[in-house]
Amino acid sequence: MPRLKPKPWALLAYSVGVTIIAVASSSWQTLAVTFLLAGLPGILLGLARFRFLVLLVPLTVIGTFINTMMIYYAGVAREPGSIVFEAGPLEVPEFALETTGIIALRVFSFSGAGLLLVSLTHPREALRSLSEEIGLPKGIAFSLAFALRLLPLVRRDLGEIMAVRRLRGYRTLPITPSDYSTIIAPLLSVTLERALWVGISSELRGFRLRRVKRRRLEAGLPEAVLVALLLIEVVAFFKFS
Numbered sequence: 001m002p003r004l005k006p007k008p009w010a011l012l013a014y015s016v017g018v019t020i021i022a023v024a025s026s027s028w029q030t031l032a033v034t035f036l037l038a039g040l041p042g043i044l045l046g047l048a049r050f051r052f053l054v055l056l057v058p059l060t061v062i063g064t065f066i067n068t069m070m071i072y073y074a075g076v077a078r079e080p081g082s083i084v085f086e087a088g089p090l091e092v093p094e095f096a097l098e099t100t101g102i103i104a105l106r107v108f109s110f111s112g113a114g115l116l117l118v119s120l121t122h123p124r125e126a127l128r129s130l131s132e133e134i135g136l137p138k139g140i141a142f143s144l145a146f147a148l149r150l151l152p153l154v155r156r157d158l159g160e161i162m163a164v165r166r167l168r169g170y171r172t173l174p175i176t177p178s179d180y181s182t183i184i185a186p187l188l189s190v191t192l193e194r195a196l197w198v199g200i201s202s203e204l205r206g207f208r209l210r211r212v213k214r215r216r217l218e219a220g221l222p223e224a225v226l227v228a229l230l231l232i233e234v235v236a237f238f239k240f241s
Helices: 008-024 028-049 051-074 094-120 123-133 138-167 177-204 221-240
Strands: 083-087 090-093
Touching: 008 028, 008 094, 008 123, 008 221, 028 051, 028 094, 028 221, 051 090, 051 094, 090 094, 094 138, 123 138, 138 177
Parallel strands: none
Antiparallel strands: 083 090
């Protein structure tokens, strides 16, 4: 049976390439292409395994819009353009929607590419592929693999924190900054503690002395598909920039 899942090295290279294109481009057309080819598939795939990560992405867009409106009302960047929406003292200028839209496409594009990587890659497979096939330093490869392993644990920790919040009578849906602080602070504390002891455990098991045996780089149809998608995005970048 032919292999359908791309190798971790190919997924990593694809996500890095999409991120570079999304950050460097300010064109609606280019960002729409990266969103359709990388962002949308990754977000749909991520909804099945890492829904909590997908739900965090729109918060960036909301924060960008609020920040743009604050700049507009402060008079720092009153760009020319018509008022799209007006209700009493509230004005939403055209440039605020354009800026928010471009940043939203950027965020969804590279977030989707990252979700493709974390959804299709097993930590052990990622460590082996990145260190043995492309020669990535084992410390960096181990960090990436550990980050992939950490995501399901973070999801479990987040569920436990939300359960405790409900038992203590807090809001289920966080709204205020204090709500977010009661979620993020314990989550970061547990995650950092776990990362510290995993690092200590790895050193005690002789990770620093581990020798990496290089293997031949494997590539097939799934890798060719990723290369073709990335080439389409590169062509769109140079055509519309």
